[in-house]
Amino acid sequence: MYESTVNKIYFRELFGSIAIYLVVLFTSVWIAKGMPEGVLRTLIALLPMIPVLAALWAVVRHFRRIDEYLRQWNLENLAMAGGLTAIFGLTYGFMEGIGFPRLSMFVIWGLFMGGWGIIACLRKKFDA
Structure with missing residues (x-):
């Protein structure tokens, strides 16, 4: 409750x-x-x-x-989303070097927040 x-x-x-x-x-x-x-x-x-x-x-x-469990679970989700966003940012940085268009920071923020949500949903489904 x-x-x-x-x-x-x-x-x-x-x-x-x-x-x-x-x-x-x-x-x-x-x-x-x-x-x-x-x-x-x-x-x-x-x-x-x-x-x-x-x-x-x-x-x-x-x-x-x-509680502590949910706090840790959510912080792990945030950490994974941050890591995936960092990998995407680094990868896309190389692609910009060969002519891909520059991305707005709004895209990066959206990827981070979307990643957080997707990771939370996947973990909830498969960790149970």
């Missing part, structure tokens, strides 16, 4: 911050597009980082709430 309660709190905090992020993201892009270059435009473009920090805060709080 405790795990269910903890997960509900986590999902509420995480998805709440993601919802706020989406609103702030689209609003800031819409406002910043019509502005001249400068400090104010840069600050407005960076506004979505506030709800991103709230999402990070939700993840950290979740890690502090869960």
Whole structure:
């Protein structure tokens, strides 16, 4: 029961911050597009980082709430996702050297987070 309660709190905090992020993201892009270059435009473009920090805060709080086993299990998943992302980054770096297009850091972040999710799903399915 405790795990269910903890997960509900986590999902509420995480998805709440993601919802706020989406609103702030689209609003800031819409406002910043019509502005001249400068400090104010840069600050407005960076506004979505506030709800991103709230999402990070939700993840950290979740890690502090869960028991030691789940904490270790999740940290192992993160470590594997980080390793796979590092291998991809190194490999693709060599490919860029022969003319492949440069990738945005958004792609790398997506690979890391997607890898974390896929690894967690695979481990949950096959570790049981």
